Amino acid sequence: MVDLSINIAGLRFKNPVLLASGTVGYGNEIAEFTDLNKLGGIVTKSLSLKPRKGNPPPRITETPSGMLNAIGLANVGVESFIKDKIPFLKKLNTTLICNIAASTIEEYVECTRILTQEEAIHAFEINVSCPNVREGGLEFGNDLNAVGRITEKVKAVTKKPIFIKLSPNVSRISDFAKVVKENGGDGVSAINTLVGTAFDINTKKPKIKNVTGGLSGPAIKPVALAKILEIKRNVDIPIIGIGGIMDWKDAVEMMIVGASAFQIGTVNFINPNAGAEIVDGLTTYCEQNSIQNISELTGSYQI
Amino acid sequence: MFVEKSQVESVQKISDNIFLIKVLAPTISSLAKPGQFCNIKVSENSFPLLRRPFSICDVEGDYLFFLFDIHGEGTKLISKKKPGESLELLGPLGNGFDYKEGFDTAVIVAGGLGVAPFPYLLKNLSYDKKVISLIGGRSKKNIVTYGLKNVLTATDDGTEGFHGTVVELLKREIKNISQSKFRIFACGPTPMLKTLQSYCVENNYDCQISVECAMACGFGICQGCPIDLVNGDSYLLVCKDGPVFEAKSVKL
Numbered sequence: 001m002v003d004l005s006i007n008i009a010g011l012r013f014k015n016p017v018l019l020a021s022g023t024v025g026y027g028n029e030i031a032e033f034t035d036l037n038k039l040g041g042i043v044t045k046s047l048s049l050k051p052r053k054g055n056p057p058p059r060i061t062e063t064p065s066g067m068l069n070a071i072g073l074a075n076v077g078v079e080s081f082i083k084d085k086i087p088f089l090k091k092l093n094t095t096l097i098c099n100i101a102a103s104t105i106e107e108y109v110e111c112t113r114i115l116t117q118e119e120a121i122h123a124f125e126i127n128v129s130c131p132n133v134r135e136g137g138l139e140f141g142n143d144l145n146a147v148g149r150i151t152e153k154v155k156a157v158t159k160k161p162i163f164i165k166l167s168p169n170v171s172r173i174s175d176f177a178k179v180v181k182e183n184g185g186d187g188v189s190a191i192n193t194l195v196g197t198a199f200d201i202n203t204k205k206p207k208i209k210n211v212t213g214g215l216s217g218p219a220i221k222p223v224a225l226a227k228i229l230e231i232k233r234n235v236d237i238p239i240i241g242i243g244g245i246m247d248w249k250d251a252v253e254m255m256i257v258g259a260s261a262f263q264i265g266t267v268n269f270i271n272p273n274a275g276a277e278i279v280d281g282l283t284t285y286c287e288q289n290s291i292q293n294i295s296e297l298t299g300s301y302q303i
Numbered sequence: 304m305f306v307e308k309s310q311v312e313s314v315q316k317i318s319d320n321i322f323l324i325k326v327l328a329p330t331i332s333s334l335a336k337p338g339q340f341c342n343i344k345v346s347e348n349s350f351p352l353l354r355r356p357f358s359i360c361d362v363e364g365d366y367l368f369f370l371f372d373i374h375g376e377g378t379k380l381i382s383k384k385k386p387g388e389s390l391e392l393l394g395p396l397g398n399g400f401d402y403k404e405g406f407d408t409a410v411i412v413a414g415g416l417g418v419a420p421f422p423y424l425l426k427n428l429s430y431d432k433k434v435i436s437l438i439g440g441r442s443k444k445n446i447v448t449y450g451l452k453n454v455l456t457a458t459d460d461g462t463e464g465f466h467g468t469v470v471e472l473l474k475r476e477i478k479n480i481s482q483s484k485f486r487i488f489a490c491g492p493t494p495m496l497k498t499l500q501s502y503c504v505e506n507n508y509d510c511q512i513s514v515e516c517a518m519a520c521g522f523g524i525c526q527g528c529p530i531d532l533v534n535g536d537s538y539l540l541v542c543k544d545g546p547v548f549e550a551k552s553v554k555l
Contacts, residue, residue: 029523060527062353071526269520
Protein backbone atom coordinates (compact mmCIF):
# COMPACT_ATOMS: atom_id res chain seq x y z
CA MET A 1 0.00 0.00 0.00
CA VAL A 2 1.49 3.29 -1.12
CA ASP A 3 1.40 6.18 1.32
CA LEU A 4 0.71 9.34 -0.68
CA SER A 5 0.41 11.57 2.37
CA ILE A 6 2.90 14.31 3.01
CA ASN A 7 3.67 16.60 5.90
CA ILE A 8 4.71 20.23 5.60
CA ALA A 9 5.34 22.30 8.73
CA GLY A 10 3.30 19.87 10.81
CA LEU A 11 0.36 20.05 8.43
CA ARG A 12 -0.72 16.74 6.93
CA PHE A 13 -1.97 16.54 3.35
CA LYS A 14 -3.53 13.26 2.25
CA ASN A 15 -1.57 13.55 -1.00
CA PRO A 16 0.65 16.15 -2.66
CA VAL A 17 -1.95 17.25 -5.24
CA LEU A 18 -3.23 20.76 -4.58
CA LEU A 19 -5.36 23.02 -6.77
CA ALA A 20 -3.67 26.36 -7.40
CA SER A 21 -5.07 29.69 -6.36
CA GLY A 22 -7.01 31.53 -9.03
CA THR A 23 -7.77 28.40 -10.98
CA VAL A 24 -10.59 26.96 -8.91
CA GLY A 25 -12.35 30.01 -7.50
CA TYR A 26 -13.69 28.98 -4.11
CA GLY A 27 -14.19 25.36 -5.06
CA ASN A 28 -17.91 25.22 -5.77
CA GLU A 29 -17.86 25.38 -9.58
CA ILE A 30 -15.20 22.72 -10.13
CA ALA A 31 -16.92 20.42 -7.62
CA GLU A 32 -19.49 19.73 -10.35
CA PHE A 33 -16.80 17.89 -12.31
CA THR A 34 -14.52 16.28 -9.75
CA ASP A 35 -14.40 14.88 -6.23
CA LEU A 36 -12.47 17.50 -4.31
CA ASN A 37 -12.21 15.14 -1.33
CA LYS A 38 -9.78 13.07 -3.33
CA LEU A 39 -7.25 15.89 -3.41
CA GLY A 40 -4.52 16.86 -1.00
CA GLY A 41 -5.69 20.42 -0.82
CA ILE A 42 -7.23 23.48 -2.35
CA VAL A 43 -5.73 26.95 -2.48
CA THR A 44 -8.52 29.48 -2.78
CA LYS A 45 -8.58 32.51 -5.08
CA SER A 46 -6.49 35.43 -3.78
CA LEU A 47 -8.40 37.39 -1.17
CA SER A 48 -8.01 41.04 -0.33
CA LEU A 49 -9.58 42.84 2.59
CA LYS A 50 -12.21 44.52 0.41
CA PRO A 51 -13.73 43.06 -2.78
CA ARG A 52 -11.82 43.73 -5.98
CA LYS A 53 -13.53 44.09 -9.32
CA GLY A 54 -10.53 42.93 -11.33
CA ASN A 55 -9.32 44.06 -14.75
CA PRO A 56 -11.52 44.88 -17.75
CA PRO A 57 -11.69 42.39 -20.64
CA PRO A 58 -10.04 40.90 -22.55
CA ARG A 59 -8.32 39.18 -19.66
CA ILE A 60 -6.92 36.06 -21.27
CA THR A 61 -5.38 34.84 -24.49
CA GLU A 62 -3.85 31.58 -25.57
CA THR A 63 -0.15 31.48 -26.52
CA PRO A 64 1.98 28.55 -27.70
CA SER A 65 1.55 25.81 -25.06
CA GLY A 66 0.29 28.34 -22.59
CA MET A 67 -2.01 31.20 -21.79
CA LEU A 68 -1.67 34.77 -20.61
CA ASN A 69 -4.03 36.06 -17.97
CA ALA A 70 -4.53 39.39 -16.31
CA ILE A 71 -7.55 38.86 -14.09
CA GLY A 72 -6.37 41.51 -11.64
CA LEU A 73 -7.14 39.65 -8.42
CA ALA A 74 -10.92 39.89 -8.81
CA ASN A 75 -12.28 38.54 -5.54
CA VAL A 76 -15.17 38.78 -3.11
CA GLY A 77 -13.16 40.19 -0.19
CA VAL A 78 -12.59 38.68 3.25
CA GLU A 79 -16.04 39.36 4.71
CA SER A 80 -18.03 37.74 1.92
CA PHE A 81 -15.52 34.88 1.75
CA ILE A 82 -16.22 34.02 5.38
CA LYS A 83 -19.97 34.41 5.02
CA ASP A 84 -20.61 32.92 1.57
CA LYS A 85 -17.69 30.69 0.63
CA ILE A 86 -16.43 29.03 3.82
CA PRO A 87 -19.70 27.12 4.45
CA PHE A 88 -19.12 25.12 1.25
CA LEU A 89 -15.38 24.73 1.76
CA LYS A 90 -15.59 23.51 5.34
CA LYS A 91 -17.69 20.54 4.31
CA LEU A 92 -14.81 19.21 2.21
CA ASN A 93 -12.45 16.60 3.49
CA THR A 94 -9.29 18.21 2.15
CA THR A 95 -6.69 20.69 3.38
CA LEU A 96 -7.70 24.28 2.81
CA ILE A 97 -5.07 26.92 2.13
CA CYS A 98 -6.25 30.49 1.90
CA ASN A 99 -4.36 32.73 -0.52
CA ILE A 100 -4.04 36.40 0.41
CA ALA A 101 -3.07 39.26 -1.88
CA ALA A 102 -2.88 42.79 -0.60
CA SER A 103 -1.75 46.28 -1.53
CA THR A 104 0.03 47.05 1.74
CA ILE A 105 1.83 45.09 4.44
CA GLU A 106 -0.86 46.14 6.91
CA GLU A 107 -3.55 44.67 4.66
CA TYR A 108 -1.75 41.29 4.50
CA VAL A 109 -1.59 41.27 8.29
CA GLU A 110 -5.21 42.31 8.74
CA CYS A 111 -6.52 39.66 6.32
CA THR A 112 -4.49 36.96 8.06
CA ARG A 113 -5.54 38.11 11.52
CA ILE A 114 -9.23 37.87 10.59
CA LEU A 115 -9.03 34.66 8.60
CA THR A 116 -6.90 32.71 11.06
CA GLN A 117 -9.94 32.61 13.36
CA GLU A 118 -11.70 30.41 10.79
CA GLU A 119 -11.26 26.79 11.78
CA ALA A 120 -11.82 25.62 8.19
CA ILE A 121 -8.60 27.32 7.05
CA HIS A 122 -5.52 25.21 7.71
CA ALA A 123 -2.77 27.40 6.28
CA PHE A 124 -2.10 30.59 4.34
CA GLU A 125 -0.41 31.25 1.06
CA ILE A 126 0.79 34.83 0.79
CA ASN A 127 0.79 36.10 -2.77
CA VAL A 128 3.63 38.58 -3.16
CA SER A 129 3.96 37.95 -6.84
CA CYS A 130 0.85 38.79 -8.82
CA PRO A 131 2.10 40.39 -12.05
CA ASN A 132 -1.23 41.99 -12.90
CA VAL A 133 -1.95 44.63 -10.28
CA ARG A 134 -0.28 47.97 -9.83
CA GLU A 135 0.01 48.04 -6.06
CA GLY A 136 1.34 45.13 -4.07
CA GLY A 137 1.95 42.23 -6.39
CA LEU A 138 5.33 42.26 -8.02
CA GLU A 139 6.32 45.47 -6.27
CA PHE A 140 6.67 43.32 -3.15
CA GLY A 141 7.75 40.17 -4.94
CA ASN A 142 10.85 41.90 -6.28
CA ASP A 143 11.91 43.33 -2.96
CA LEU A 144 13.80 41.06 -0.53
CA ASN A 145 13.16 43.40 2.39
CA ALA A 146 9.43 43.59 1.75
CA VAL A 147 9.10 39.80 1.42
CA GLY A 148 10.98 39.39 4.72
CA ARG A 149 8.83 41.91 6.53
CA ILE A 150 5.55 40.51 5.17
CA THR A 151 6.58 37.00 6.25
CA GLU A 152 7.53 38.13 9.73
CA LYS A 153 4.45 40.28 10.33
CA VAL A 154 1.96 37.77 8.96
CA LYS A 155 3.59 34.98 10.92
CA ALA A 156 3.18 37.05 14.08
CA VAL A 157 -0.63 37.01 13.85
CA THR A 158 -1.20 33.31 13.16
CA LYS A 159 -0.07 29.93 14.43
CA LYS A 160 -1.06 28.33 11.14
CA PRO A 161 1.59 27.57 8.52
CA ILE A 162 2.53 30.40 6.15
CA PHE A 163 3.67 29.71 2.60
CA ILE A 164 4.99 32.61 0.55
CA LYS A 165 4.19 32.43 -3.16
CA LEU A 166 7.27 33.57 -5.04
CA SER A 167 7.73 35.26 -8.37
CA PRO A 168 9.93 33.77 -11.08
CA ASN A 169 10.47 37.31 -12.40
CA VAL A 170 13.57 37.82 -10.25
CA SER A 171 17.22 37.06 -10.87
CA ARG A 172 17.77 34.72 -7.92
CA ILE A 173 14.62 33.12 -6.51
CA SER A 174 16.60 31.24 -3.85
CA ASP A 175 17.49 34.56 -2.18
CA PHE A 176 13.77 35.12 -1.65
CA ALA A 177 13.28 31.62 -0.27
CA LYS A 178 16.13 32.28 2.15
CA VAL A 179 14.49 35.49 3.39
CA VAL A 180 11.22 33.62 3.90
CA LYS A 181 12.99 31.00 5.98
CA GLU A 182 14.92 33.57 8.04
CA ASN A 183 11.69 35.35 8.88
CA GLY A 184 9.86 32.28 10.06
CA GLY A 185 7.94 31.30 6.92
CA ASP A 186 7.00 27.62 6.78
CA GLY A 187 7.49 27.12 3.07
CA VAL A 188 7.44 28.66 -0.37
CA SER A 189 5.12 28.17 -3.31
CA ALA A 190 7.04 28.46 -6.55
CA ILE A 191 6.42 29.69 -9.11
CA ASN A 192 3.77 32.31 -9.85
CA THR A 193 3.26 33.20 -13.52
CA LEU A 194 5.89 34.77 -15.77
CA VAL A 195 5.27 38.25 -17.15
CA GLY A 196 4.45 38.11 -20.85
CA THR A 197 2.46 39.78 -23.58
CA ALA A 198 0.97 39.14 -27.02
CA PHE A 199 -0.06 41.55 -29.78
CA ASP A 200 -2.48 41.34 -32.67
CA ILE A 201 -0.50 41.95 -35.86
CA ASN A 202 -3.46 43.51 -37.69
CA THR A 203 -4.69 45.96 -35.07
CA LYS A 204 -1.25 46.32 -33.40
CA LYS A 205 -3.08 46.21 -30.09
CA PRO A 206 -2.24 43.99 -27.11
CA LYS A 207 -4.38 40.86 -26.92
CA ILE A 208 -5.15 41.54 -23.27
CA LYS A 209 -6.35 44.88 -21.99
CA ASN A 210 -3.76 45.03 -19.19
CA VAL A 211 -1.09 44.85 -21.96
CA THR A 212 1.00 42.35 -19.97
CA GLY A 213 -0.24 39.25 -18.23
CA GLY A 214 0.96 36.18 -16.41
CA LEU A 215 2.08 33.26 -18.56
CA SER A 216 1.03 29.81 -17.35
CA GLY A 217 0.60 26.32 -18.73
CA PRO A 218 3.03 23.71 -20.05
CA ALA A 219 5.16 26.47 -21.63
CA ILE A 220 6.48 27.45 -18.19
CA LYS A 221 7.19 24.00 -16.74
CA PRO A 222 10.93 24.03 -17.55
CA VAL A 223 11.25 27.44 -15.86
CA ALA A 224 9.37 26.22 -12.81
CA LEU A 225 11.56 23.11 -12.57
CA ALA A 226 14.75 25.18 -12.76
CA LYS A 227 13.55 27.63 -10.10
CA ILE A 228 12.45 24.84 -7.76
CA LEU A 229 15.77 23.09 -8.22
CA GLU A 230 17.61 26.33 -7.47
CA ILE A 231 15.69 26.75 -4.22
CA LYS A 232 16.15 23.10 -3.27
CA ARG A 233 19.92 23.27 -3.75
CA ASN A 234 20.35 26.48 -1.78
CA VAL A 235 17.76 26.68 0.98
CA ASP A 236 16.40 24.10 3.40
CA ILE A 237 12.71 24.99 3.19
CA PRO A 238 9.65 23.03 2.01
CA ILE A 239 8.64 23.86 -1.56
CA ILE A 240 5.17 23.63 -3.03
CA GLY A 241 5.89 23.38 -6.76
CA ILE A 242 3.71 25.15 -9.32
CA GLY A 243 4.09 25.67 -13.05
CA GLY A 244 2.72 23.88 -16.07
CA ILE A 245 1.79 20.51 -14.62
CA MET A 246 -0.60 18.77 -17.01
CA ASP A 247 -0.44 15.16 -15.78
CA TRP A 248 1.09 12.84 -13.18
CA LYS A 249 4.39 12.59 -15.08
CA ASP A 250 4.91 16.34 -14.84
CA ALA A 251 4.07 16.09 -11.14
CA VAL A 252 6.63 13.34 -10.51
CA GLU A 253 9.26 15.42 -12.31
CA MET A 254 8.49 18.42 -10.13
CA MET A 255 8.79 16.36 -6.95
CA ILE A 256 12.11 14.92 -8.15
CA VAL A 257 13.60 18.42 -8.50
CA GLY A 258 12.54 19.33 -4.98
CA ALA A 259 8.81 19.89 -4.49
CA SER A 260 7.19 18.38 -1.38
CA ALA A 261 3.77 19.02 -2.85
CA PHE A 262 2.57 20.70 -5.99
CA GLN A 263 -0.31 22.73 -7.34
CA ILE A 264 -2.07 22.34 -10.65
CA GLY A 265 -3.56 25.41 -12.29
CA THR A 266 -4.13 25.93 -15.99
CA VAL A 267 -4.94 22.24 -16.54
CA ASN A 268 -8.06 22.66 -14.38
CA PHE A 269 -9.54 24.89 -17.09
CA ILE A 270 -9.11 22.13 -19.66
CA ASN A 271 -9.68 19.04 -17.58
CA PRO A 272 -11.45 19.82 -14.30
CA ASN A 273 -10.87 16.24 -13.17
CA ALA A 274 -7.09 16.42 -13.69
CA GLY A 275 -6.28 16.48 -9.97
CA ALA A 276 -8.06 13.22 -9.26
CA GLU A 277 -6.44 11.61 -12.32
CA ILE A 278 -3.00 12.72 -11.10
CA VAL A 279 -3.64 11.11 -7.71
CA ASP A 280 -4.34 7.81 -9.49
CA GLY A 281 -1.29 8.21 -11.72
CA LEU A 282 0.99 8.85 -8.75
CA THR A 283 -0.29 5.76 -6.96
CA THR A 284 0.49 3.57 -9.95
CA TYR A 285 3.93 5.16 -10.42
CA CYS A 286 4.84 4.57 -6.78
CA GLU A 287 3.62 0.97 -6.92
CA GLN A 288 5.62 0.27 -10.05
CA ASN A 289 8.75 1.88 -8.61
CA SER A 290 8.46 0.35 -5.12
CA ILE A 291 8.07 3.75 -3.49
CA GLN A 292 6.36 3.28 -0.14
CA ASN A 293 5.99 6.89 0.80
CA ILE A 294 5.70 9.52 -1.89
CA SER A 295 7.80 11.97 0.09
CA GLU A 296 10.81 9.82 -0.87
CA LEU A 297 10.51 11.42 -4.29
CA THR A 298 11.10 14.97 -3.07
CA GLY A 299 14.55 16.12 -4.15
CA SER A 300 15.52 12.63 -5.32
CA TYR A 301 17.28 14.02 -8.40
CA GLN A 302 20.51 12.40 -9.54
CA ILE A 303 22.79 15.09 -10.90
CA MET B 304 -22.54 20.15 -16.76
CA PHE B 305 -20.62 17.12 -17.91
CA VAL B 306 -17.44 16.19 -19.69
CA GLU B 307 -18.58 13.89 -22.47
CA LYS B 308 -16.53 12.11 -25.09
CA SER B 309 -18.67 12.48 -28.19
CA GLN B 310 -18.35 10.64 -31.47
CA VAL B 311 -18.26 12.55 -34.73
CA GLU B 312 -21.05 11.55 -37.07
CA SER B 313 -20.39 13.99 -39.92
CA VAL B 314 -18.74 17.27 -40.86
CA GLN B 315 -20.70 19.06 -43.54
CA LYS B 316 -19.38 22.01 -45.51
CA ILE B 317 -22.18 24.56 -45.69
CA SER B 318 -20.40 27.25 -47.65
CA ASP B 319 -16.92 28.41 -48.54
CA ASN B 320 -15.54 28.47 -45.02
CA ILE B 321 -18.48 27.40 -42.89
CA PHE B 322 -19.04 23.91 -41.49
CA LEU B 323 -21.66 22.03 -39.52
CA ILE B 324 -20.44 19.20 -37.30
CA LYS B 325 -22.80 16.55 -35.95
CA VAL B 326 -21.70 14.52 -32.94
CA LEU B 327 -23.22 11.77 -30.84
CA ALA B 328 -23.44 13.04 -27.26
CA PRO B 329 -26.47 11.56 -25.48
CA THR B 330 -25.89 13.14 -22.07
CA ILE B 331 -25.37 16.73 -23.15
CA SER B 332 -28.09 16.41 -25.84
CA SER B 333 -30.61 15.44 -23.21
CA LEU B 334 -29.80 18.48 -21.08
CA ALA B 335 -29.12 21.23 -23.62
CA LYS B 336 -31.26 24.36 -23.64
CA PRO B 337 -31.41 26.88 -26.51
CA GLY B 338 -28.61 29.44 -26.22
CA GLN B 339 -26.27 27.25 -24.20
CA PHE B 340 -22.81 26.26 -25.41
CA CYS B 341 -20.15 23.59 -25.10
CA ASN B 342 -16.45 24.10 -24.49
CA ILE B 343 -14.72 21.72 -26.85
CA LYS B 344 -11.27 20.14 -26.67
CA VAL B 345 -10.41 19.96 -30.33
CA SER B 346 -7.25 17.87 -29.98
CA GLU B 347 -6.01 15.13 -27.70
CA ASN B 348 -2.70 16.88 -27.01
CA SER B 349 -1.75 20.33 -25.74
CA PHE B 350 -2.12 22.03 -29.11
CA PRO B 351 -4.27 23.98 -28.96
CA LEU B 352 -4.10 24.07 -25.19
CA LEU B 353 -7.47 25.51 -24.27
CA ARG B 354 -10.96 24.39 -25.13
CA ARG B 355 -12.97 26.40 -27.65
CA PRO B 356 -16.53 27.57 -26.92
CA PHE B 357 -19.24 26.75 -29.50
CA SER B 358 -22.94 27.54 -29.38
CA ILE B 359 -25.21 24.54 -29.45
CA CYS B 360 -26.72 24.96 -32.88
CA ASP B 361 -29.22 22.16 -32.88
CA VAL B 362 -30.16 18.93 -31.13
CA GLU B 363 -31.69 15.88 -32.81
CA GLY B 364 -32.23 12.97 -30.45
CA ASP B 365 -28.81 12.00 -29.12
CA TYR B 366 -27.00 14.23 -31.60
CA LEU B 367 -25.63 17.75 -31.17
CA PHE B 368 -24.81 20.17 -33.98
CA PHE B 369 -22.24 22.95 -33.93
CA LEU B 370 -21.79 25.55 -36.63
CA PHE B 371 -18.34 27.07 -37.14
CA ASP B 372 -16.03 28.77 -39.59
CA ILE B 373 -12.30 28.24 -39.90
CA HIS B 374 -10.56 31.18 -38.29
CA GLY B 375 -7.73 29.58 -36.36
CA GLU B 376 -5.90 26.37 -35.60
CA GLY B 377 -8.66 25.00 -33.38
CA THR B 378 -11.43 25.34 -35.92
CA LYS B 379 -9.15 24.03 -38.68
CA LEU B 380 -8.64 20.84 -36.63
CA ILE B 381 -12.37 20.41 -36.05
CA SER B 382 -13.11 20.83 -39.76
CA LYS B 383 -10.82 17.87 -40.47
CA LYS B 384 -12.54 15.50 -38.05
CA LYS B 385 -13.63 12.22 -39.63
CA PRO B 386 -16.75 10.22 -38.77
CA GLY B 387 -16.04 7.92 -35.84
CA GLU B 388 -13.37 10.16 -34.33
CA SER B 389 -13.97 11.53 -30.88
CA LEU B 390 -14.39 15.06 -29.64
CA GLU B 391 -14.43 15.88 -25.94
CA LEU B 392 -17.23 18.22 -24.96
CA LEU B 393 -17.78 20.07 -21.72
CA GLY B 394 -21.34 21.24 -21.35
CA PRO B 395 -24.02 22.26 -21.56
CA LEU B 396 -22.77 25.62 -20.30
CA GLY B 397 -24.29 29.02 -19.72
CA ASN B 398 -27.82 30.25 -19.11
CA GLY B 399 -29.52 30.11 -22.53
CA PHE B 400 -32.36 32.25 -23.89
CA ASP B 401 -35.51 33.15 -22.01
CA TYR B 402 -37.94 32.16 -24.75
CA LYS B 403 -40.97 30.58 -23.14
CA GLU B 404 -43.38 33.50 -22.74
CA GLY B 405 -43.91 37.24 -22.85
CA PHE B 406 -44.00 37.68 -26.64
CA ASP B 407 -45.87 36.59 -29.76
CA THR B 408 -43.18 37.07 -32.41
CA ALA B 409 -39.57 35.98 -32.11
CA VAL B 410 -37.29 38.25 -34.12
CA ILE B 411 -33.95 36.64 -34.83
CA VAL B 412 -31.20 39.14 -35.59
CA ALA B 413 -27.92 37.49 -36.47
CA GLY B 414 -24.68 38.53 -38.11
CA GLY B 415 -22.48 35.98 -39.85
CA LEU B 416 -21.96 32.93 -37.67
CA GLY B 417 -24.17 34.53 -35.05
CA VAL B 418 -26.94 32.37 -36.50
CA ALA B 419 -25.44 29.40 -34.63
CA PRO B 420 -27.72 29.23 -31.56
CA PHE B 421 -31.00 29.87 -33.41
CA PRO B 422 -31.98 26.60 -35.14
CA TYR B 423 -32.38 25.01 -31.72
CA LEU B 424 -34.16 28.04 -30.31
CA LEU B 425 -36.72 28.01 -33.15
CA LYS B 426 -37.29 24.30 -32.64
CA ASN B 427 -38.17 24.96 -29.01
CA LEU B 428 -40.52 27.89 -29.47
CA SER B 429 -44.12 27.04 -28.74
CA TYR B 430 -46.22 26.46 -31.87
CA ASP B 431 -48.19 29.70 -31.53
CA LYS B 432 -45.12 31.94 -31.81
CA LYS B 433 -44.42 33.71 -35.07
CA VAL B 434 -40.84 33.92 -36.29
CA ILE B 435 -38.96 36.36 -38.46
CA SER B 436 -35.24 35.86 -39.08
CA LEU B 437 -33.05 38.78 -40.12
CA ILE B 438 -29.67 37.50 -41.19
CA GLY B 439 -26.71 39.67 -42.11
CA GLY B 440 -23.21 39.15 -43.44
CA ARG B 441 -20.40 40.96 -45.18
CA SER B 442 -21.20 39.27 -48.48
CA LYS B 443 -23.40 36.55 -49.97
CA LYS B 444 -20.91 33.83 -49.03
CA ASN B 445 -21.09 34.82 -45.34
CA ILE B 446 -24.84 34.36 -45.14
CA VAL B 447 -25.96 31.24 -43.31
CA THR B 448 -29.63 30.40 -43.03
CA TYR B 449 -29.37 26.83 -41.82
CA GLY B 450 -32.36 25.79 -39.70
CA LEU B 451 -34.04 29.21 -39.82
CA LYS B 452 -37.55 30.22 -40.82
CA ASN B 453 -39.04 33.22 -42.59
CA VAL B 454 -35.65 34.64 -43.52
CA LEU B 455 -34.74 38.13 -44.76
CA THR B 456 -31.09 38.72 -45.56
CA ALA B 457 -28.81 41.74 -45.58
CA THR B 458 -25.28 42.07 -46.94
CA ASP B 459 -22.80 44.88 -46.50
CA ASP B 460 -21.85 44.70 -50.17
CA GLY B 461 -25.36 44.17 -51.53
CA THR B 462 -24.61 40.78 -53.08
CA GLU B 463 -27.69 39.29 -51.42
CA GLY B 464 -30.90 40.72 -50.03
CA PHE B 465 -30.99 44.14 -48.42
CA HIS B 466 -27.92 46.27 -49.14
CA GLY B 467 -26.76 47.30 -45.67
CA THR B 468 -26.41 45.97 -42.16
CA VAL B 469 -28.80 43.64 -40.46
CA VAL B 470 -29.67 46.34 -37.92
CA GLU B 471 -30.64 48.69 -40.77
CA LEU B 472 -32.78 45.86 -42.11
CA LEU B 473 -34.44 45.55 -38.71
CA LYS B 474 -35.18 49.27 -38.72
CA ARG B 475 -36.78 48.92 -42.15
CA GLU B 476 -38.93 46.00 -40.98
CA ILE B 477 -39.81 47.27 -37.53
CA LYS B 478 -43.18 48.68 -38.57
CA ASN B 479 -44.36 45.23 -39.63
CA ILE B 480 -42.74 43.53 -36.68
CA SER B 481 -44.18 45.86 -34.09
CA GLN B 482 -47.73 44.94 -35.11
CA SER B 483 -47.42 42.16 -32.55
CA LYS B 484 -45.69 41.77 -29.22
CA PHE B 485 -42.13 40.82 -30.15
CA ARG B 486 -38.86 39.86 -28.55
CA ILE B 487 -35.55 40.17 -30.34
CA PHE B 488 -33.00 37.37 -29.98
CA ALA B 489 -29.62 38.45 -31.28
CA CYS B 490 -26.14 37.08 -31.75
CA GLY B 491 -23.21 38.27 -33.83
CA PRO B 492 -20.05 40.35 -33.82
CA THR B 493 -19.77 42.85 -30.95
CA PRO B 494 -19.98 46.00 -33.16
CA MET B 495 -23.27 44.71 -34.58
CA LEU B 496 -24.60 43.93 -31.09
CA LYS B 497 -23.60 47.39 -29.90
CA THR B 498 -25.56 49.09 -32.69
CA LEU B 499 -28.52 46.83 -32.05
CA GLN B 500 -28.28 47.43 -28.32
CA SER B 501 -28.45 51.21 -28.58
CA TYR B 502 -31.35 50.98 -31.04
CA CYS B 503 -33.28 48.67 -28.70
CA VAL B 504 -32.53 50.67 -25.58
CA GLU B 505 -33.59 53.92 -27.28
CA ASN B 506 -36.89 52.39 -28.32
CA ASN B 507 -37.35 50.23 -25.25
CA TYR B 508 -37.55 47.02 -27.28
CA ASP B 509 -37.42 43.64 -25.59
CA CYS B 510 -34.06 42.23 -26.68
CA GLN B 511 -31.79 39.40 -25.56
CA ILE B 512 -28.26 39.22 -26.87
CA SER B 513 -25.89 36.28 -26.86
CA VAL B 514 -22.39 37.64 -26.30
CA GLU B 515 -19.05 36.29 -27.43
CA CYS B 516 -15.89 36.51 -25.32
CA ALA B 517 -12.55 34.77 -25.09
CA MET B 518 -12.68 32.28 -22.24
CA ALA B 519 -10.64 29.42 -20.87
CA CYS B 520 -12.72 27.15 -18.63
CA GLY B 521 -16.31 28.01 -19.60
CA PHE B 522 -17.80 27.44 -16.15
CA GLY B 523 -16.56 30.24 -13.92
CA ILE B 524 -13.21 29.21 -12.44
CA CYS B 525 -10.78 31.14 -14.63
CA GLN B 526 -12.62 34.48 -14.40
CA GLY B 527 -11.40 35.20 -17.91
CA CYS B 528 -14.64 36.51 -19.47
CA PRO B 529 -15.99 39.47 -17.47
CA ILE B 530 -18.81 41.66 -18.74
CA ASP B 531 -19.70 45.00 -17.22
CA LEU B 532 -23.19 45.76 -15.98
CA VAL B 533 -25.04 49.01 -16.62
CA ASN B 534 -25.89 49.08 -12.92
CA GLY B 535 -23.47 47.36 -10.60
CA ASP B 536 -20.02 47.40 -9.06
CA SER B 537 -18.84 43.97 -10.07
CA TYR B 538 -18.48 42.13 -13.35
CA LEU B 539 -20.60 39.19 -14.39
CA LEU B 540 -19.02 36.31 -16.29
CA VAL B 541 -20.07 35.64 -19.87
CA CYS B 542 -19.65 31.88 -19.42
CA LYS B 543 -21.66 31.41 -16.25
CA ASP B 544 -24.03 34.38 -15.98
CA GLY B 545 -24.44 34.55 -19.80
CA PRO B 546 -23.81 34.16 -22.63
CA VAL B 547 -27.34 35.58 -22.98
CA PHE B 548 -28.09 38.94 -21.40
CA GLU B 549 -30.88 41.49 -21.57
CA ALA B 550 -29.54 44.04 -24.06
CA LYS B 551 -30.27 46.91 -21.67
CA SER B 552 -28.41 45.35 -18.72
CA VAL B 553 -24.81 45.08 -19.96
CA LYS B 554 -22.09 47.32 -21.35
CA LEU B 555 -20.57 46.02 -24.56
